């Protein structure tokens with residue numbers, strides 16, 4: 015199947031996200047191990063490693079959340095999809111996705127205001143590192159999630175209007 | 191009005207809205223009501239970056255995923271079979287023990303059923319166990335091992351409890367020790383039942399084979415140090431939990447990617463990404479629940495609920511009984527991570543008022559949740575097993591029923607006999 | 620009419636509930652409520668439920684909290700004057716600190732108030748001592764130890780690093796667990812806190828040399844404080860000032876009591892020779908020189924304080 019430019023752009027964005035996620039994890043494993051080994055064998059750890067690792071946990075969590083939104087792998091109570099007919103499930107997914115988009119957008123908006131404030135006040139994360147660039151992942155990831163939930167809402171709406179059922183198209187949609 | 195918003199949120203949750211969205215929405219609503227600037231959401235989410243113990247979560251999850259993708263499950267089955275296979279019900283016990291060990295590392299996200307079920311069900315079948323028994327056994331085992339270190343739910347309970355400012359500190363290492371006997375009780379109870387069921391399965395009794403045992407031992411030489419490294423390190427007080435996690439992740443990576451080469455570099459990328467999706471799902475829920483918990487503390491919600499319960503429940507025994515029923519229902523509906531971050535901030539202060547030790551509460555909470563994984567009609571593992579083994583869910587209801595009642599008895603013992611959890615810690619219950 | 624409305628000052632702190640400090644605070648709060656005819660209430664969030672000192676300051680900024688009782692170190696980024704009393708080996712005895720406070724407190728308070736905070740109290744939290752699991756006299760004794768320094772506390776970290784020790788930086792809330800698991804085995808803490816936080820149960824030896832004075836401050840955001848009428852503001856300031864003065868006296872007694880309690884519970888107090896003390900002093904001097912170049916403390920003001928202390932000592 016030929017890919018449209020839009021699909022290629024999406025694929026590139028996904029690869030970028032995945033790579034960032036994998037790099038942060040790899041750096042984390044290496045730094046965490048370095049910290050322990052240097053402490054065990056050379057008597058002292060590196061001061062900035064442990065606060066840096068903690069920030070990476072947040073980054074991994076939020077980046078992972080972004081990627082999980084792509085394939086709809088968030089933890090949810092899955093009663094409807096198990097028990098309700100496919101049509102009902104699809105209609106409900108319009109509502110739930112729209113709600114998720116709204117809440118994520120709300121968090122992103124206020125988190126952005128907060129990061130601007132932190133920048134203005136010169137909030138320090140650790141050492142001499144300012145906090146705001148590290149905190150910027152919060153509005154960014156919630157913004158992306160809001161965007162994804164919006165797209166999924168529109169897809170579900172489109173499917174409902176055209177009478178398509180989620181199962182037949184599910185694989186392609188899951189990559190939105 | 192006050193009941194309408196929570197009701198709508200509950201309906202949205204039941205309709206499949208991601209739980210982190212529901213939790214975030216409840217926090218936002220609460221803060222909005224009390225005129226707190228919603229920038230507070232960012233402040234609370236940022237607190238994730240201030241908790242050293244959380245470093246363990248991505249690292250253990252990554253290690254667990256690597257193990258699952260390698261041939262470690264096969265080797266684990268082989269070695270337990272070589273050493274336990276000669277006993278009556280030996281193979282069933284093999285299944286139980288391997289699943290418990292595997293779940294402790296992978297955190298009962300359904301991975302156990304998918305990864306080990308494929309190996310164990312055919313093996314059990316061949317040895318002449320009844321089919322229904324096999325299905326029930328594997329489905330049940332999918333959540334066995336939650337109480338053993340370094341299971342993620344135990345870590346998460348410790349993390350959440352530490353946010354509560356208790357007079358009695360809840361350390362994750364204490365939780366790891368507290369889970370040992372209750373976890374063993376569940377294992378022993380299911381093993382006894384398996385031995386009884388298979389008393390007539392003749393082909394099951396194979397003699398102990400020294401050569402095979404030695405070969406199996408050599409086969410696991412690289413994995414062998416792992417439990418000693420992790421559990422010995424943590425229980426022996428050499429490592430903090432996060433340090434053990436770092437060493438585990440590095441070690442498992444070196445063994446399965448560099449030495450055994452069972453995971454090619456091309457596949458490694460996918461394993462890393464998939465493991466971090468789970469981490470993202472968990473940490474998102476934890477992050478937004480920092481905010482909802484903060485709102486509840488701000489508004490004094492636990493005190494209000496306690497005041498209400500206190501009017502109707504006078505003693506700890508009745509409280510625990512009601513709690514068990516409540517947790518069984520909750521465990522059916524909610525995954526274990528969400529259940530911890532949503533319910534513990536409410537339940538823990540109340541349980542303390544009834545004189546329940548926070549460590550005991552953690553163990554009984556997780557034991558109940560473990561049961562919830564396969565409580566009909568909607569326990570998650572029932573559906574995973576139904577999908578994995580291509581059987582109707584109704585058949586799995588029947589298959590898991592005897593296991594359910596056995597574990598229910600052990601859960602009651604764990605709940606009403608605090609000493610089982612606290613004895614190893616030297617805490618008077 | 621907004622002035623007649625009841626206002627609630629929401630104050631967070633890491634201090635656990637049930638401590639003498641919290642009792643004094645609650646007593647002050649009820650006095651404030653009575654004297655303002657219920658117009659000013661105080662609500663406390665003890666035990667760190669609102670997060671670390673830094674998180675508390677962030678929440679004050681966005682208006683979720685009105686104030687916090689935080690360690691002076693948390694305010695370093697706001698005004699480095701807060702470090703004045705917290706530099707190593709500045710005071711030889713607690714009395715010396717008490718004698719200079721009337722002169723130097725106003726500098727600290729003014730510096731912080733200029734940055735938009737109202738200082739309701741400044742307290743000496745006792746002196747920090749090194750506590751570990753073996754006698755710690757010389758630098759060599761530290762090989763193989765895992766020393767904790769409070770996260771964000773540049774002063775302690777620099778002193779330790781000058782002694783060739785790389786401390787492990789953790790938030791206070793993680794210290795107990797980390798002592799339990801052996802992630803750290805040596806801490807610097809005052810005696811009252813070592814008992815209140817149960818750290819003493821994991822430690823056996825105290826080096827009997829006061830390291831530095833721990834300063835704590837109660838700050839309220841100007842925005843929250845301005846919502847009170849001028850009269851109520853004065854009442855709050857007066858009552859908190861009296862409470863803090865009484866608390867300073869009580870703290871001194873508590874420290875003495877805590878020392879007795881530690882001795883009774885089997886804590887060994889390790890005495891240093893004059894030579895060993897001099898070595899520590901020279902380490903600290905090196906650290907101070909380094910910290911001065913980094914602008915961590917108010918150098919001129921500190922020299923002024925040193926001069927006053929020299930005068931006091933020679934007068935004796």
Ligand code: NA
Pocket residue numbers: 250251254294295296297340341342
């Ligand atoms: Na795990």
Ligand code: NA
Pocket residue numbers: 520521522523524525526559562563569570
């Ligand atoms: Na469940």
